Each structure stands twice: as structure tokens, then as C-alpha cells.
Amino acid sequence: MGEAAIDGRLMDGRAARLACRMGQVPGTTAGLAPGFVQGNLVILPREDAADFMRFAQANPKPCPIIGVSDVGSPHIPALGADLDIRTDIPGYRVWRDGECIAETGDVAEFWRDDLVSFVIGCSYSFEEALVEDGIEIRHITENKKVPMFRTSIATTPAGRFHGPLVVSMRPLKPADAIRAVQITSRYPAVHGAPVHLGLPSQIGIRDINAPDYGDAVTVRDDELPVFWACGVTPQAALAASKPPFAITHAPGSMLVTDLKNRQYAVI
Numbered sequence: 001m002g003e004a005a006i007d008g009r010l011m012d013g014r015a016a017r018l019a020c021r022m023g024q025v026p027g028t029t030a031g032l033a034p035g036f037v038q039g040n041l042v043i044l045p046r047e048d049a050a051d052f053m054r055f056a057q058a059n060p061k062p063c064p065i066i067g068v069s070d071v072g073s074p075h076i077p078a079l080g081a082d083l084d085i086r087t088d089i090p091g092y093r094v095w096r097d098g099e100c101i102a103e104t105g106d107v108a109e110f111w112r113d114d115l116v117s118f119v120i121g122c123s124y125s126f127e128e129a130l131v132e133d134g135i136e137i138r139h140i141t142e143n144k145k146v147p148m149f150r151t152s153i154a155t156t157p158a159g160r161f162h163g164p165l166v167v168s169m170r171p172l173k174p175a176d177a178i179r180a181v182q183i184t185s186r187y188p189a190v191h192g193a194p195v196h197l198g199l200p201s202q203i204g205i206r207d208i209n210a211p212d213y214g215d216a217v218t219v220r221d222d223e224l225p226v227f228w229a230c231g232v233t234p235q236a237a238l239a240a241s242k243p244p245f246a247i248t249h250a251p252g253s254m255l256v257t258d259l260k261n262r263q264y265a266v267i
Helices: 013-021 046-058 124-132 174-184 233-241
Strands: 036-045 065-068 092-096 099-104 115-121 148-154 164-172 224-229 246-249 255-260
Touching: 013 036, 013 255, 036 046, 036 065, 036 124, 036 233, 046 065, 046 115, 046 233, 065 255, 124 174, 164 174, 164 233, 174 224, 233 246
Parallel strands: none
Antiparallel strands: 036 115, 036 246, 036 255, 065 115, 092 099, 092 246, 148 164, 164 224
């Protein structure tokens, strides 16, 4: 990637997208293009798009929308130059009637002229601020996808869409957990403050070492599991609501935009 790659890291959004387009980014995009906003993806036919927009507006913690395409367009210029929503994510899921029928690195063959793309803010944006404050992010340290869990907390239904809240988890020492609440509260547009700390069973999580999405990470005896609302929540809604067709990102594989994380901080 020329000057855009330093020590093996892709250093800007466009370089990261082009690398994804060429199949050079396997798995997670965590740690790619430091400073640049990453987003979750939901693509739906126009007939379901209005209901999904209402669902996202009713559930702003897990579903903060940062970009929407025109009908049939694979481009969202507000999020990035030379951006193609069909190819620029390392992993996609294709859904029919609430079931994931394919996982692929390119959804051009599934593209239709009636599709609308929604890009939803991602917790990777606030992770940069946590790292800068000296807080370890375990899934980055262990080179894994962030662990994510379906909870017993219901989202607010809208139109045909409903389902459980999904959360992402980061294990933190108590002092770091307090600091993380303070830091992430400044990022309401990308999930904001945690929704729960400790005691996973209180939100319906039976085994902290068995995430529903992503990878298990080490949770030490002196650490609390800290849970944030997660942009994979729409995938749980797809499974519950069973729309005829949808495309999403694969959990942990995000769209890297040209936006800067600092744009979403509330000082």
C-alpha cells in the first residue's frame, strides 16, 4: 500500500478499503487505519429500509447510523472516496428469511438495484481513545475479534424489526473500567458508555468464554467484563424478524471510512 502502510499497518481509510477489495485483509479490521472510523453494515431492499431506519432511530445505542446510500448505489461519498460497499469489507454475510446462507469476501454477485446500505458506528472508534489512555484492549492484544453476546435485553421494535440487544465485551480492571466509562461517554455517536459492568448472568449471558459472535478472550481474576451496545444487534434482529433478503458485515470485519474518530468525540 506504499506510503499508506507503515510497519504492516494500513494507515488511512482508503488504503484499508483497497486492501480489503484485493483480499489482503483476512478476518478482523481491529487496529487497521488508526484514527479512522469503522462501521458495521446492514443492506436491505428498499421495501424494508424505512422500517430499519425507524428501528435504528428507536435503538440509538446499538444502532447509531453514520451513513446511508441512495437506493441501488454501492457508494456512500460522505464516508469515503473510492468506496464500494460490495467489495471493501473483508467479510460479508448474506441472509435469506433470517438465515445466513453465505459468507463471502465480495457481494457483487448478490447486488440488486433496490438495495439500501446503512453504515452503523462501531466501538472500534472509542477503542483508540482507551488505548491512548493506557487501557489494554484484550482482543487487540490477543489478535482476535471482539467477543459479542446476545443478551436478555430486548430492543425497541419498529415495523417488522425486533430482537435482543447484542453487546461487545472488554475485560478491564475496576479502575480501568471506571476510566472507560468516562472516556466512552464522550462518544455517544459510536455506542457511548457501557450498558452493563460485571455479573454477565444479569443480562442473560451464561458463559463469558462462549461468545455468540467473535472470539473468546482471556478474562483474568482481577478483571470485570464490561459490556457496550454493539452494532451486530441488527444481525440478531434479522434472525428474529426474518426479512426475505439482507446483507451484513461478518462480525469483526468492518467498513473503514475516511472519517476521523475525533469527529465523534463530545468534549
